[in-house]
Amino acid sequence: METQRVQAIAKISGDNIPAEFIRSETEQPALTTFNGPIPEIPVIDFSNPDEKNLVSLISNASQEWGFFQIINHGLPTEATKNLLKVGREFFELPDKEKEIYAKVPGSDSLEGYGTKLQKEIQGKKAWVDHLFHFIWPPSRINYKFWPKNPPSYREANEEYAKCMIPIVNKLLMLLSLGLGVERHVIKEAVGGDNMEYLLKINYYPPCPRPDLALGVPPHTDMSAVTLLVPNEVQGLQVLKDDRWIDAKYIPNALIVHIGDQVEILSNGKFKSVLHKTTVNKEKTRMSWPVFCSPPADMVVGPLPQLVSKENPAKYKSKKYKDYEYLFRAHSRKFSIVDLIKTKTLSLNCSQEQPGRETRKILFIQSIGVDQNPLKIPPLILSPSFWKLKKIEEIFWKSIALKRNWHSGFGGESVAMKSAESRSSLTKHNLDQNSSDIDDTWGDDREFELGREWQRRHDELHTIGYHEGLSKGQEAAVQEGFTVGFKESVSVGYKWGSVKGISSALAKLPDGLKEKLVESLEARDKLQVLHTSVSSVSGADALGLYRDEILPYQSKAYSEPAEGDSSSETSSDHISRCNRLGNYSKELEFLLQSSAIEVHSAVE
Numbered sequence: 001m002e003t004q005r006v007q008a009i010a011k012i013s014g015d016n017i018p019a020e021f022i023r024s025e026t027e028q029p030a031l032t033t034f035n036g037p038i039p040e041i042p043v044i045d046f047s048n049p050d051e052k053n054l055v056s057l058i059s060n061a062s063q064e065w066g067f068f069q070i071i072n073h074g075l076p077t078e079a080t081k082n083l084l085k086v087g088r089e090f091f092e093l094p095d096k097e098k099e100i101y102a103k104v105p106g107s108d109s110l111e112g113y114g115t116k117l118q119k120e121i122q123g124k125k126a127w128v129d130h131l132f133h134f135i136w137p138p139s140r141i142n143y144k145f146w147p148k149n150p151p152s153y154r155e156a157n158e159e160y161a162k163c164m165i166p167i168v169n170k171l172l173m174l175l176s177l178g179l180g181v182e183r184h185v186i187k188e189a190v191g192g193d194n195m196e197y198l199l200k201i202n203y204y205p206p207c208p209r210p211d212l213a214l215g216v217p218p219h220t221d222m223s224a225v226t227l228l229v230p231n232e233v234q235g236l237q238v239l240k241d242d243r244w245i246d247a248k249y250i251p252n253a254l255i256v257h258i259g260d261q262v263e264i265l266s267n268g269k270f271k272s273v274l275h276k277t278t279v280n281k282e283k284t285r286m287s288w289p290v291f292c293s294p295p296a297d298m299v300v301g302p303l304p305q306l307v308s309k310e311n312p313a314k315y316k317s318k319k320y321k322d323y324e325y326l327f328r329a330h331s332r333k334f335s336i337v338d339l340i341k342t343k344t345l346s347l348n349c350s351q352e353q354p355g356r357e358t359r360k361i362l363f364i365q366s367i368g369v370d371q372n373p374l375k376i377p378p379l380i381l382s383p384s385f386w387k388l389k390k391i392e393e394i395f396w397k398s399i400a401l402k403r404n405w406h407s408g409f410g411g412e413s414v415a416m417k418s419a420e421s422r423s424s425l426t427k428h429n430l431d432q433n434s435s436d437i438d439d440t441w442g443d444d445r446e447f448e449l450g451r452e453w454q455r456r457h458d459e460l461h462t463i464g465y466h467e468g469l470s471k472g473q474e475a476a477v478q479e480g481f482t483v484g485f486k487e488s489v490s491v492g493y494k495w496g497s498v499k500g501i502s503s504a505l506a507k508l509p510d511g512l513k514e515k516l517v518e519s520l521e522a523r524d525k526l527q528v529l530h531t532s533v534s535s536v537s538g539a540d541a542l543g544l545y546r547d548e549i550l551p552y553q554s555k556a557y558s559e560p561a562e563g564d565s566s567s568e569t570s571s572d573h574i575s576r577c578n579r580l581g582n583y584s585k586e587l588e589f590l591l592q593s594s595a596i597e598v599h600s601a602v603e
């Protein structure tokens, strides 16, 4: 079945848009765009002969914004003009002609003409079509995805790629100097001359309700750096100090995004920027980002020069292809770079120092609120958590060897959706062509297992976190920003943890379970806990929280009235109706009598 393109939907939309494009209030541009005095997004003159000064400007912009525009960059205006012209002409071709370049269904490759197939977590679709193809190095180019029409498409793209190279090299050199390492270091760390340039053309047709829809939803780029030219229609927004800021259109400027790989290499000094796009009522917006990324097998981790005892690595090292896999397997709602942060996932946020975590919370939360009263306790997984990891690893490996990828955690979660899509992808490969079986299961098996394990592991870690945040978001939307958000995050987190941990335990083979939880009684109780936890959906859990705990907590904040006849204390009440809390306590209790300990600092 052919995918419906947004370009086609736009043509028949009239005054309204289909419901699947209407964003929740926390995402609608009309409600989230910052309207106060706009901080200046850095504009940097790339021809500045004072190298020291240039390094400092780029370095500051990369730390504070992860985003800037460069002017006088040396990219010939003619090359850009031609790139934009042929791209626009391609999208103006009849649909049938464009479909010749459609992405290959089921393929792992990003290349081709397409529309994001899966809806996002909240079931929303993006108002954008796109074309992806590599433009550099020549060995990476697959001309199958380069339009033959207009005829000058190839020449214009080849010319543009050639002109990009010195600019990208200079940028990486300046970034290296900004980190205090030698000028060649970042370029080499992302593959040297084998670094890959992936061009994307975004096509955002006019949208009757730009106040309700989004182009690309909030994300960071997984590249090392991204260099982008837009057409003259403004629409790009970046998150700065928890506010969505419009990036002004500057003719002939090149927009630079610091991507996840440079954030990792810099050990967190440079920030990959969270950004998204809005759409326009009358005009078609287009943009041409070039994602400059390491080759698939390149391992990227914090630069050894930047890591010491005092300043340990904040990210795990990973092959780029594994990072890419993680990126695709997980919801785009959060920045994936956080998933590979080393063991302690800190949710300690304060207004004075808005960190990435604050940003993450606020970008789902962003309702244009000036005050950020969040102060969330840190979430620490103790070393004994890794014991569980080890056992689970053996378990997943053993079932993976039986090729049973479909078994998984019980319970529903955001992450499970991606697990399902991964399973169906694998299944699709197997069904599609039996010779694919060897590719999928042959020499790469160890690697695949590693990836599968990584995914399970990441899921277990983030299951509570994601659920906590989204429950927090829903609760906060319903209850108002200041009431209950912190509490709901913590309740939601606990809830997700109980679900994730009890399901993982329930799925362990009996022999392992016995080793971990010696007492038969405790094992039975764990099973019962798992069954009851699975029977309560995330939405019901939220309902319990909202209807039973929150109102009572707010009541308990005010002094009890004189002569209040109720003898029930607030903690009595909360424990009576707090099934969520009870589940959590029950799990903690059962785990205490086992070889597993799971500590969480979330109260």
Ligand SMILES: O=C(O)CCC(=O)C(=O)O
Pocket (backbone or CB within 6 Å): 200, 202, 216, 221, 228, 230, 235, 236, 275, 276, 277, 286, 287, 289
């Ligand atoms: O269209 C834009 O300006 C940004 C697009 C973008 O962020 C992306 O495609 O990754």
Ligand SMILES: [Fe+2]
Pocket (backbone or CB within 6 Å): 219, 220, 221, 275, 289
């Ligand atoms: Fe992007």
